[in-house]
Amino acid sequence: MTAAILFVLVLVLLFLGVPVAVALGLSSILIIAFFSADSMSSVALQLFTASQNYTLLAIPYFVLASAFMSTGGVANRIIRFAIAAVGSFRGGLAMASVLACMLFAALSGSSPATVVAIGTIAIAGMRQVGYSKEFASGVIANAGTLGILIPPSIVMVVYSAATDVSVGRMFLAGVIPGIVAGLMLMIAIYVMARYKNLPAEPWKGVHELIEGGKQAGWGMFLIIIILGGIYGGVFTPTEAAAVAAVYAFFVAIFIYRDMGPMKDIPWVSETDSDRRRVGFSATVYGLAFFFVWMILSFFATADSETVTLSHRFWVGVVLSVAITIAYALWRGTGGVAAIPSYLTAGFPVWGRNLGLMGRNFLRAFFNEETRKVMVDASRTTIMLMFIIVNALLFAHVLTGERIPQSIAETMIGIGFNWFTFLIAVNVLLLIGGQFMEPSGLLLIVAPVVFPIAMELGVDPVHLGIIMVVNMEIGMITPPIGLNLFVTSGITGMSLMQVVKAALPFVAVLFVFLILVTYLPALSTTLPYALMGPEIVTR
Amino acid sequence: MGEFLIYGIMALVVVIFFLVERANPEAIARFEENVLAVLLALITIVSFSQVIARYGFNSGWGGALEFTRILFAWMILFGMSYGARAGLHLGVDAVIRLFPARLFRLAALFGAFCVFAYAITLLWASWLNLFGADTKGGAIFYWNRMFQIGIGLDDLRYPEWMQETFGLQDRIQRWIAYLILPVGLALLAFRGLQAFIQIWTGERDLIIAGHEAEDLVAENRNVLKD
Numbered sequence: 001m002t003a004a005i006l007f008v009l010v011l012v013l014l015f016l017g018v019p020v021a022v023a024l025g026l027s028s029i030l031i032i033a034f035f036s037a038d039s040m041s042s043v044a045l046q047l048f049t050a051s052q053n054y055t056l057l058a059i060p061y062f063v064l065a066s067a068f069m070s071t072g073g074v075a076n077r078i079i080r081f082a083i084a085a086v087g088s089f090r091g092g093l094a095m096a097s098v099l100a101c102m103l104f105a106a107l108s109g110s111s112p113a114t115v116v117a118i119g120t121i122a123i124a125g126m127r128q129v130g131y132s133k134e135f136a137s138g139v140i141a142n143a144g145t146l147g148i149l150i151p152p153s154i155v156m157v158v159y160s161a162a163t164d165v166s167v168g169r170m171f172l173a174g175v176i177p178g179i180v181a182g183l184m185l186m187i188a189i190y191v192m193a194r195y196k197n198l199p200a201e202p203w204k205g206v207h208e209l210i211e212g213g214k215q216a217g218w219g220m221f222l223i224i225i226i227l228g229g230i231y232g233g234v235f236t237p238t239e240a241a242a243v244a245a246v247y248a249f250f251v252a253i254f255i256y257r258d259m260g261p262m263k264d265i266p267w268v269s270e271t272d273s274d275r276r277r278v279g280f281s282a283t284v285y286g287l288a289f290f291f292v293w294m295i296l297s298f299f300a301t302a303d304s305e306t307v308t309l310s311h312r313f314w315v316g317v318v319l320s321v322a323i324t325i326a327y328a329l330w331r332g333t334g335g336v337a338a339i340p341s342y343l344t345a346g347f348p349v350w351g352r353n354l355g356l357m358g359r360n361f362l363r364a365f366f367n368e369e370t371r372k373v374m375v376d377a378s379r380t381t382i383m384l385m386f387i388i389v390n391a392l393l394f395a396h397v398l399t400g401e402r403i404p405q406s407i408a409e410t411m412i413g414i415g416f417n418w419f420t421f422l423i424a425v426n427v428l429l430l431i432g433g434q435f436m437e438p439s440g441l442l443l444i445v446a447p448v449v450f451p452i453a454m455e456l457g458v459d460p461v462h463l464g465i466i467m468v469v470n471m472e473i474g475m476i477t478p479p480i481g482l483n484l485f486v487t488s489g490i491t492g493m494s495l496m497q498v499v500k501a502a503l504p505f506v507a508v509l510f511v512f513l514i515l516v517t518y519l520p521a522l523s524t525t526l527p528y529a530l531m532g533p534e535i536v537t538r
Numbered sequence: 539m540g541e542f543l544i545y546g547i548m549a550l551v552v553v554i555f556f557l558v559e560r561a562n563p564e565a566i567a568r569f570e571e572n573v574l575a576v577l578l579a580l581i582t583i584v585s586f587s588q589v590i591a592r593y594g595f596n597s598g599w600g601g602a603l604e605f606t607r608i609l610f611a612w613m614i615l616f617g618m619s620y621g622a623r624a625g626l627h628l629g630v631d632a633v634i635r636l637f638p639a640r641l642f643r644l645a646a647l648f649g650a651f652c653v654f655a656y657a658i659t660l661l662w663a664s665w666l667n668l669f670g671a672d673t674k675g676g677a678i679f680y681w682n683r684m685f686q687i688g689i690g691l692d693d694l695r696y697p698e699w700m701q702e703t704f705g706l707q708d709r710i711q712r713w714i715a716y717l718i719l720p721v722g723l724a725l726l727a728f729r730g731l732q733a734f735i736q737i738w739t740g741e742r743d744l745i746i747a748g749h750e751a752e753d754l755v756a757e758n759r760n761v762l763k764d
Contacts, residue, residue, distance in 0.1 A: 017631055018652040019629045026659070039675035041675030057581070234593070378574035381578070382613070
């Protein structure tokens with residue numbers, strides 16, 4: 001009875017245009033006030049403790065990292081690399097857009113951000129070489145949904161917070177399905193391109209691929225820090241997110257210089273001589289290698305007793321000096337004897353750049369653009385967290401009324417097995433995903449579905465991935481599909497046009513959903529091979 | 539004593555927000571954004587430096603975790619009223635947009651009222667007893683109890699010099715951390731009421747945002763239109 005009132009109340013409030021968070025929170029409060037003996041003080045306190053959740057603390061950090069990485073420059077570099085990699089196939093530019101969305105998804109946990117960052121550049125590019133606007137928008141709207149499947153993903157963090165499944169395993173579990181979904185989209189594009197006779201880009205050679213990879217590499221290293229750090233046991237997912245946020249800030253301001261006080265000042269100026277350039281590049285490669293080496297070897301050997309800091313340090317020094325010398329030899333003329341003169345020629349470039357960074361160090365933190373990124377990230381965090389906190393309150397009322405248990409008993413009593421149960425979950429989430437923001441929906445559904453799934457022997461990590469894929473599809477199906485709104489907003493097409501344009505690829509994602517649902521190995525292989533199975537104690 | 543104090547603080551904050559906003563709406567918006575940005579920057583820097591301190595210097599600050607978690611709660615509870623003013627909070631507007639204009643406005647007013655009612659109930663639930671509920675307590679009551687007991691937080695301590703100069707207890711009192719709960723809710727109630735009046739006078743359309751990427755789309759609207 002109480003359960004029915006609770007659900008009806010939430011739905012009525014929701015459809016009357018009450019904020020989602022308040023609809024959830026207010027219904028829970030009213031139920032507690034009228035039907036339970038709990039004091040409102042403990043409910044108010046819950047609002048505070050829910051806001052303190054350590055797992056959810058990763059959300060503001062991931063949002064911040066993604067905000068620093070969502071500047072136009074990063075998307076441009078990723079697209080350049082993607083075109084160099086797959087552009088030469090039939091329909092290559094569309095495939096490159098999918099690849100770019102996948103890579104960008106690894107920097108950002110949000111789908112709309114992916115659509116805007118990649119879409120604004122890629123759709124224009126595709127139109128220039130003769131793709132139809134519909135085709136281009138359909139590709140981007142769908143590929144953008146990979147943002148929540150490829151780690152880091154905010155929706156996965158929320159799932160972990162709701163069910164106590166480890167965030168690290170969820171992230172690793174998203175890797176293979178994310179790649180499979182991307183490949184499926186690319187294959188569909190390739191088939192359509194053959195059929196429609198879409199153009200291919202010329203193959204620009206390995207050099208362009210390496211150059212593009214180098215440019216995008218600084219940004220892409222973010223995902224290595226996150227996954228490597230979690231997997232290596234060096235930090236908790238929340239700490240990994242904090243490190244990622246600081247790294248993203250550093251890369252955006254000091255290395256890419258897409259924003260902040262040093263905006264658009266190149267590292268090497270046009271007047272620098274070739275000798276200087278070679279010397280500078282050689283030392284940059286050496287140093288960059290040294291840092292990558294130190295970080296990766298740290299992740300790999302964090303638990304080791306035998307490998308110490310000084311071992312790693314000296315191996316790193318020797319290898320990076322070797323790289324520096326090798327580069328100078330390869331690019332310079334004059335053999336071994338000329339190396340010192342090349343390297344010293346690079347010093348003025350270093351001096352100039354370090355001086356620039358030093359002078360602008362404080363301004364990097366306090367300037368209008370940094371402030372704007374911080375405020376944007378805060379806004380997103382607040383919007384998400386206010387819903388999440390209230391959804392937790394709602395979930396608390398649900399469990400307090402023993403509603404999940406009674407639903408579980410009924411469902412098992414009817415004779416659901418894991419196969420039919422997963423169909424039911426998919427249908428439930430597909431419908432719910434039309435009306436609710438993904439993280440809020442997940443927090444409401446997870447406490448009900450999770451215990452039943454455990455009872456029926458469904459793997460917790462697998463269940464999480466199924467839920468995430470359902471949320472993805474919810475983003476590109478009407479009436480309330482976030483990516484549809486965003487795509488229609490940036491292209492100026494009507495919502496109906498975007499829906500039609502996205503339809504063929506939505507079909508692909510549906511096939512993908514069936515694959516993910518009935519092939520648990522797709523999700524569980526990687527995390528269990530690396531981190532061992534998830535154990536549920538309930 | 540505690541009760542007067544918390545009512546005083548809540549009233550003071552709301553009145554200051556109200557008056558400053560009347561004089562200069564930009565100033566309050568900027569203040570709110572700066573508070574949020576600083577809180578976010580602080581938690582990020584503290585968490586990051588903890589990792590560096592642990593692996594680089596084998597040290598750390600025992601209160602760091604509790605500190606970041608409390609600031610995170612402050613960010614959310616302070617931010618919820620900012621979100622109501624800035625129209626950040628998501629809602630489903632698809633259904634009410636099908637309503638005739640008069641009913642649409644009624645629904646919009648109801649949405650704003652619900653935000654107000656939500657905040658007031660969490661602050662002071664006893665008003666529901668008018669409608670036959672049997673409930674008591676709320677954020678004000680809870681804060682007041684914490685203020686009277688005066689127990690400290692788990693890990694956060696006052697620095698030595700403060701303990702000595704001011705003769706303080708060693709742990710920071712819980713009520714300081716919980717201060718944001720009544721204050722944040724009071725601000726949310728204020729913003730709910732304000733939105734209600736704005737919708738009434740026709741200054742504002744709705745209290746909700748239709749979808750989460752409205753800002754993002756507004757910034758890039760029609761960039762690709764032919």
